[in-house]
Amino acid sequence: MSFERDLVAPDAEGDERLIEAALRPKRLDEFIGQARVREQLSLVLQSALRRNRPPDHVLMSGGPGLGKTTLSMIIATELSVPLRITSGPALERAGDLAAILSTLSEGEVLFIDEIHRMARPAEEMLYLAMEDFRVDIVVGKGPGATAIPLEVAPFTLVGATTRAGLLPAPLRDRFGFVAHMDFYEVAELEQVLHRSSRLLGLELPGDAAHEIAGRSRGTPRIANRLLRRVRDFAEVRSGGVVTRDVASAALNLYEVDAEGLDRLDRAVLGALLRKFGGGPVGLSTLAVAVGEEPETVEVVAEPFLVRQGLLARTPRGRVATAAAWLHLGLTPPPDAFGASMIVDLEDDPGPV
Numbered sequence: 001m002s003f004e005r006d007l008v009a010p011d012a013e014g015d016e017r018l019i020e021a022a023l024r025p026k027r028l029d030e031f032i033g034q035a036r037v038r039e040q041l042s043l044v045l046q047s048a049l050r051r052n053r054p055p056d057h058v059l060m061s062g063g064p065g066l067g068k069t070t071l072s073m074i075i076a077t078e079l080s081v082p083l084r085i086t087s088g089p090a091l092e093r094a095g096d097l098a099a100i101l102s103t104l105s106e107g108e109v110l111f112i113d114e115i116h117r118m119a120r121p122a123e124e125m126l127y128l129a130m131e132d133f134r135v136d137i138v139v140g141k142g143p144g145a146t147a148i149p150l151e152v153a154p155f156t157l158v159g160a161t162t163r164a165g166l167l168p169a170p171l172r173d174r175f176g177f178v179a180h181m182d183f184y185e186v187a188e189l190e191q192v193l194h195r196s197s198r199l200l201g202l203e204l205p206g207d208a209a210h211e212i213a214g215r216s217r218g219t220p221r222i223a224n225r226l227l228r229r230v231r232d233f234a235e236v237r238s239g240g241v242v243t244r245d246v247a248s249a250a251l252n253l254y255e256v257d258a259e260g261l262d263r264l265d266r267a268v269l270g271a272l273l274r275k276f277g278g279g280p281v282g283l284s285t286l287a288v289a290v291g292e293e294p295e296t297v298e299v300v301a302e303p304f305l306v307r308q309g310l311l312a313r314t315p316r317g318r319v320a321t322a323a324a325w326l327h328l329g330l331t332p333p334p335d336a337f338g339a340s341m342i343v344d345l346e347d348d349p350g351p352v
């Protein structure tokens with residue numbers, strides 16, 4: 001069983017990417033929510049434009065689908081400069097990065113998605129490029145190896161990461177501005193939905209938008225995806241008319257519940273409760289129990305379950321809260337809430 005293409009998985013593939021591109025806000029003032037980040041970024045960009053210099057490097061941290069790629073595109077548009085897009089896993093060798101850096105034009109924005117997954121040699125090359133706008137190309141091997149310095153046009157690096165804690169301090173410190181992207185409020189997601197439905201030529205009443213937004217786990221990408229499923233449902237079953245009941249029926253059909261939990265979330269919670277009596281249980285064991293990679297459970301399901309107060313990450317493993325038993329309509333065993341519930345690590349303890 002795989003949940004990879006699940007309706008509420010916050011990543012996107014294939015056609016999804018194309019539709020997403022069409023729905024992306026193009027300018028900073030079209031970007032909904034994240035008021036603080038928008039204001040901070042607007043100042044950084046305006047002052048750079050006034051000085052006629054590239055702005056400081058920008059790091060964006062936050063979960064998948066919160067708008068990091070969109071913001072990087074907006075940065076380039078607002079500065080009227082080209083944008084080059086790559087990702088950490090694509091930069092395996094220093095040469096991969098050197099090839100990009102050496103062809104950047106003056107002022108260009110270089111967006112590195114998943115920057116925490118960049119290989120070490122590329123990372124070290126990036127330090128120098130970010131600071132001094134030069135790289136050292138090493139030619140030859142062993143004692144005869146020589147470093148040839150190469151100038152890089154002044155550029156702005158925009159790094160995005162879902163795991164800011166994994167970034168080495170020397171890299172993190174070289175960003176002049178760090179934007180923390182939060183989950184969106186329901187009201188903000190309603191605005192995202194109204195904007196998208198206008199672009200899709202779909203009439204969306206306020207209460208239907210509210211219904212969809214409430215099930216979108218604070219993530220615009222998920223809101224847009226649920227909207228498209230509601231549109232499909234409406235086209236086939238209700239003559240294209242979307243009402244709150246139609247939205248609700250569509251999302252029930254796709255197994256997205258009233259709180260936005262999907263099959264993966266319910267599978268994780270269900271395994272935690274039914275197989276492990278509510279925990280504590282280690283991440284890897286839990287992932288095996290639901291037939292998923294630990295990273296999928298940790299990055300896709302857990303942050304939302306923790307945020308909803310359904311699951312706690314403790315030093316001894318994952319533990320279900322009383323609300324989790326209630327949510328799945330199960331009765332906890334009498335000793336379910338022992339001492340392990342008391343310490344909840346705010347910080348990601350990693351696989352335990």
Ligand SMILES: Nc1ncnc2c1ncn2[C@@H]1O[C@H](COP(=O)(O)OP(=O)(O)OP(=O)(O)O)[C@@H](O)[C@H]1O
Pocket residue numbers: 010011012019020021023024025030031032033063064065066067068069070071113160192220221224
């Ligand atoms: N603030 C916003 N206002 C309107 N739409 C948004 C906003 N943020 C994101 N979106 C929509 O959500 C979709 C996903 O955004 P984006 O690709 O920028 O997320 P991301 O954080 O870069 O995700 P990932 O890290 O998985 O690539 C985009 O198609 C965009 O239309």
